[in-house]
Amino acid sequence: MKRCFSMLCSLFLLFMISCNRQQTASSFIFEESEQNITLYEDNKPVFIYQRNQKSIDGKCFYNNYFHPVFSLNGVPLTDEFPSDHPYHRGVFWAWHQIFINKKSVGDGWIMKNIEQDVVKVQTDTNDQSAHLQLKVLWKSLLYEDKKPFIEENTTVIGHKLQDSIRRIDFEINLRALVSGVEIGGSDDEKGYGGLSARLKLPPDLTFTSENKPVVPEIIQIKTGPWMDFSATFGIKEKKMGITIFCHPQTPNYPAPWIIRSMTSMQNIVFPGRDRVEIPMDKQITLYYRLVVHNGDANTIDFNMLQTEYEASMNNMNH
Secondary structure (H helix, E strand, O other): OHHHHHHHHHHHHHHHHHHHHHHHOOOEEEEEOOOEEEEEEOOEEEEEEEOOOEEOOOOOEEOOEEEEEEOOOOOEOEOEOOOOOOOOEOEEEEOOEEEEOOEEEEEOOOOEOEEEEEEEEEEEEOOOEEEEEEEEEEEEOOOOOOOOOEEEEEEEEEEOOEOOEEEEEEEEEEEEOOOOEEEEOOOOOOOOOEEEEOEOOOOOOEEEEOOEEOOOOOOOEOOOOEEEEEEOOOOOOOOEEEEEEEOOOOOOOOOOEEOOOOOOOEEEEOOOOOOEEOOOOOOEEEEEEEEEEEOOHHHOOHHHHHHHHHHHHHHHHO
């Protein structure tokens, strides 16, 4: 009897050691506070997700965005509430036109009459990646006493740093909770809206797509499925950058771009000026990948990284 009990104790001890090893195998750690959630890899910050509302003037409140997104050296690449456009906020996704039954219920870009209630957050880590899952209810002061009208389910995956490249995947799912919901970009020829990044804007910022330099224009630019933004972000004489990739399963692939070298944000456009309906019976899903890297566009094969991104998504879907 004693021998059997001893064996059981030994097995239990081995089980607990094994579980502890599995729990500590990941190099990722999420640190949560009431305001935000920070992801670390090997004790270095990757990004901070702003869960609850922040304000710069006590009038305009913003949440459900990522700032800062950090370089591999821990330098913030994004900006928040800049004086030229105080509603720009790190990496965010937003739309000027939000309609229900052909009537405007608010402006999500500047969060006028719109609220986003983050009702659920789940985090998980393993030895290869860290997962942040968000459930967000969109509400309007102008619609039925703030009855939720869109359910957003967003998954963000930070992948293990590999070959001096950090990959961060965004999967943004939107489903209407009532009929007649539509969203659209700015109601002008620019039509900007969707995933945007308010990056810091050093004077040597360069834009590259399809291995060619790109010059910003006032209106949309039609080019390849990825755009790189490289500059000396905060460290003298050291180039680094961030690249945005679009996956072919995103509805308007290859999406057009709005890029700016001064006092603005970088936007991969969806859907544009013309509004699209958000259905109730299925989700609209937007897929993007951010790649944070050292060096500039001449040092990295972004076409290969685009192919890798597409292959990784295809494997997940099968």
